[in-house]
Amino acid sequence: MTRLTQVAGNEAVTPASNExxxxxxxxxVIRSINQQQNIAADLMTAVDTGQSDDVVGAMVASQKAxxxxxxxxxxxxxxxxxxxxxxxxxx
Numbered sequence: 001m002t003r004l005t006q007v008a009g010n011e012a013v014t015p016a017s018n019e020x021x022x023x024x025x026x027x028x029v030i031r032s033i034n035q036q037q038n039i040a041a042d043l044m045t046a047v048d049t050g051q052s053d054d055v056v057g058a059m060v061a062s063q064k065a066x067x068x069x070x071x072x073x074x075x076x077x078x079x080x081x082x083x084x085x086x087x088x089x090x091x
Contacts (some may be wrong), residue, residue, distance in 0.1 A: 036065040
């Protein structure tokens with residue numbers, strides 16, 4: 001469980017290479033958020049089954065994953081709104 005806690009605390013999203021485009025960046029962010037959610041689920045399962053007493057750590061990881069997902073949805077909505085605005089422009 002300490003490995004999961006260490007991984008949950010050291011999340012950083014950085015571009016993998018100099019050839020990164022927006023789709024590569026979004027893919028990397030989505031994978032990072034998915035990893036955060038998996039770690040939070042593992043920590044919650046460990047608390048539920050009695051393998052760990054770190055309820056606070058599990059809740060923090062869960063809230064962190066939830067906040068990351070909410071932020072991703074807001075960014076997605078802004079990007080889609082921008083695309084709609086560009087599509088409505090007259091030439």
